Amino acid sequence: MEYQIRPVVIKPNFWNTQLVHSTVCIRLFKKMMICIDYIVCIFSESAGNDEGEMAKNKAAITKPLSIAPTWRYIEEQAEQFVLRYRQETREQALSKLFVREFLALFGIDAVLVGSYEHQVKKLGEKYGFIDCFLPGKLVIEFKSTGKNLDMALLQAIDYLPGLSQEERPRYILICDFAHFRLHDLVDRANDLEFPLSDLPIQVKLFGFLLDQKSQATATEKAVDVLAAELMGELHDELRTNGYAGHDLQILLVRLLFCLFADDTGIFEHHGFQNLIVHRTHPDGSNLFSELEGLFDTLNTAEGSRQKNLPDYLQGFPFVNGKLFQDKIGKVYASAGIRTILLSCGKVNWSAISPAIFGSMFQAVMEEEKSATSNKRRNLGAHYTSETNILKLITPLFLDSLRSELKACGKNRQKLTTFHDKLAKLCFLDPACGCGNFLIIAYRELRRLELEVLDLLYPKDPRGVRQGVLDVAVIVKVNVDQFYGIEIEDFPAQVAQVAMWLMDHLMNREASSLFGQSFKRLPLAKSATIVNGNALQLDWPPGMDYLLGNPPFVGSKMLNAAQRAEVLQTFGNLKGAGVLDYVACWYRRAATYMSKSNVRCAFVSTNSITQGEQVGILWGELLRLGMNIHFAHRTFQWNNEARGQAAVHCVIIGFGPGDVAEKWLFDYETLKSEPHAVKANNINPYLVDGPDVVLYKRSKPLCNIAEMTKGSQPTDAGNLLLTDEEKNVLSEKEPKAALWIRPFVGADEFINGISRWCLWLKNCPPDVLRAMPVVLKRIDAVRQTRLASKKADTREWAQHPTLFTEDRQPEKTYLLVPSVSSERRYYIPIGFMAPEVVASNLVLTIPNATAYHFGVLSSTMHNAWMRAVCGRMKSDYRYSAGIVYNNFPWPKEPSDQQQQAVADKAQAVLNTRIQYPDSTLADLYDPLSMPAELTKAHRELDTAVDNCYGVKGFTGEAQRVEFLFRLYEEYGKGKK
Secondary structure, eight states: OOOOOOOEEEOHHHOOOTTHHHHHHHHHHHHTTOOOOOOOEEEEEOOOOOOOHHHTTOEEOOOOOOOOOHHHHHHHHHHHHHHHHHTOOOHHHHHHHHHHHHHEEEEEEEHHHHHEEEEOOSSSTEEEEEEEEEEEEEEEEOOOTSSHHHHHHHHHHHGGGGGGGTTOSSSSEEOOOEEEEEESSSSGGGOOOOGGGGGGHGGGGGGGTTOHHHHHHTSSOOOHHHHHHHHHHHHHHHHHHTTHHHHHHHHHHHHHHHHHHHHHTSTTTTHHHHHHHHSSSSTTTTTHHHHHHHHHTTTOOOOGTTTOOHHHHSSSSSOOOTTTTOOOOOOOOHHHHHHHHHHHHHGGGSSSSSSSSHHHHHTTOSSOOOOOGGSSSSTSSSOOOOHHHHHIIIIIHHHHHHHHHHHHHHHHHHHHHHHHHHOOEEETTTTTOOOOHHHHHHHHHHHHHHHHHHHHSBBBSOBBBSSOOHHHHHHHOGGGGGEEEESHHHHHHHHHHHHHHHHHHHHHHHHHHTTOOOOOOOOOOOEEEEEEEEETSOOOOOOOOEOOOOOOGGGOOHHHHHHHHHHHHHTTTTTTGOOOOTTHHHHHHHHHHSSSSEEEEEEEEGGSTHHHHHHHHHHHHTTTTTEEEEEEEEEOOOSSSSSSSOOOEEEEEESSSOOSSSSEEEEESTTTEEEEESSSSSSSTTTTTTSOOOOOSSSSSSSSOOEEEOBOSSTTTEEEHHHHHHHHHHHHHHGGGEEEEEEEOOHHHHHHOOOOOOTTTTHHHHHHOOHHHHHHHHHHHHHHHHTTTSHHHHHHHOOTOOOOOOOOOOEEEEEEEEEEEESSSSSEEEOOTTEEEETTEEEEEEEHHHHHHHHSHHHHHHHHHHHOEETTTEEEOOOOOITTTOOOOOOOOHHHHEEEEEHHHHHHHHHHTTTTOOHHHTTTOOOTTHHHHHHHHHHHHHHHHHTTOOOOOOHHHHHHHHHHHHHHHHHHOOO
């Protein structure tokens, strides 16, 4: 006996009660029926009360409390399931009950372990609803009998990017009462379609629903990452065998096309996989000859092929597009190469996001060969996720085009005009890599076209499209509207092929919409992808939009050639040497767009909107008439693949002239979702404020105490001492104690680290000679400076007892650390005695007062700092020339107002003293900051705001906008 079952009959109207949820009921039953091995709930969702209706809908079985059903039991229940539903065709009426009872066959209660109508955010702003979702296992899409199941599969695949890595399923089940189609996204060999009547003999296909352990293993790798790794293995195996260079690149691109074509209907009946399985030898000896025959067939029009072409090749289409035209070197393949290619063929390539192509091929073409998969460097770390691409293209062109479409209504003439416009738009990515931005932009443009066509050719009451004889005639948007420039040969080839692949996917969507088969074969048109240096080539004329993510190379990381390109791009522009490499693309784009209606948006590291670079780059772009139309402020640029890149980026949309609406997208944290804020104007600091740029100043903008950098030893550590070194030195040479002073940099100041230095200024020669251990250190300083490549440093070897830069204040001074964590709301600053030597990693203000401390410690100043300072990674990098000297201090505050600030500043200092064992890092960590200190700072903020004569700021953005306008009033752009 497999089960001891005691049925519990529940009236159907009980389930329809709004006060009772099925989940609550099940939990209640488990508590009440602890002695029952298994519970059978007999109910109907059709709200019928008679016993006959209840019997018809029998067997909504919940999961056993302790054991799973046996296969024999499942098969028996499946037979009953078939009998109940063999005549059903109504999707809405019984689909949920159908799915619930199907899962119950395997002892699964979808209410407890899954969800119905599961909302998932699709790419863009749209949401979709998965009919039934078991996280990490299965997506079920249900259609009425006779509906297109291919479209249902595409719909299910479209949900996958909106799921987290842990949630992504391995399997997709499509059903319509009469048919089941199970798709294994990892191993296509497991795909199967069968009628409802075969369910009892096919139930073991769903063994994954019972095997929790194997499923956990299966979901560790998403299908796109698995495909990337397999292609990487194929690349490595071919290179190991000595097949490399351009021929290897061409071969991999062709194989990519064939694998994709096999799963998306370009090839019939998985022709490519069948060729490898059935026509090649296990040792791989004839693999290339078979591939060569296939490639030749794909490159030959049907009417020009040899009459005795083998049967297994006759079904392959003529592809053209020059993809299979060039001859490549012969591959002497191995069994290992064939095995990997077979594994690639098992993956369902129709489920792979087009954005993975860039990741895949940048990864597989890494110069460093790897022995293990975990050494293949960050698969996907350099490609851009679709979500991030949409952050750029949506405000760049999609939003405005959607608004135009909405304004057309159902007016046929307006829709036709708009359709013609879509077919004429041209896009350029001048650093396209493997084409990710072009691929997604093309997809979205095609989908917008489908919306137009849906309105132009509506269905009649019978569901038939009116006026559509041939879909190929009415689809106008094509890949030849897209252009790219890529410096590396192989990614350029991938970009061109990937555009064809996306074109085919969109043709499938058009086919589904109009009920016609639509393929663009042979390939008559292609995207124009130029292999060359975008900074040296002329960009193609006639573009409407420029987009992409040019190279992320910081100014200090440029090689000699890149540095020369920066200087060449910017000519004689003063200060161009500090610009990042990406600035060149901004300059070239601005020149291209001058006196035109072209619009541009680039992804960039956030450094071009911070610190010294802003005045240099954006001063030039503003001169050329550029305006920022939208911007995403700093966020973490990443993707969903393993080994994510963690780069702090911005997206900036800009062009000549103004636009009606400007939008700033802000992020509460680096990883949070953005929220849009309408702006009056967006300046180069990505702040709603006037178009001013801050230049590096040598003197403060206002009449205020000057700030300077601390003293620099240039000693290779020989003048610096730890606590232990200080104690040892003092013990060996007691006279040295007189010449040892506390030494403080940013780290020491914030984290309470004790450090010391030999301050030998004015030390008499006889005293110095009486300290041999100190002399040994001095000699080491001398030798270090003599070995320097800098002439000034070598000159200082004549004075080894002194710091090379001595700016030590002679009176009490205010210390400001040059680097501070971005997590802190306030940069910790403080007063120091003149005996404490300030290092070159801090800034000092001699003769500072409590009023100065108060203003610099206020939210007003810290908001300014966050908006304009440079960054070290994501940490704040304070500077005198950009932050302090450009800061607009209160204009002529009264003595009473200044005293109020001084009093509240002293209250902040007094509060700090109450925590003698806490460092400034402890006190200013947002999670551990004492309430008393927070209160003291808020009162200080009020006093500082009074000095400015403004109250009621609702957020930091308003403060920064106010300060930029004040800066403009004080003297815009004055150096």
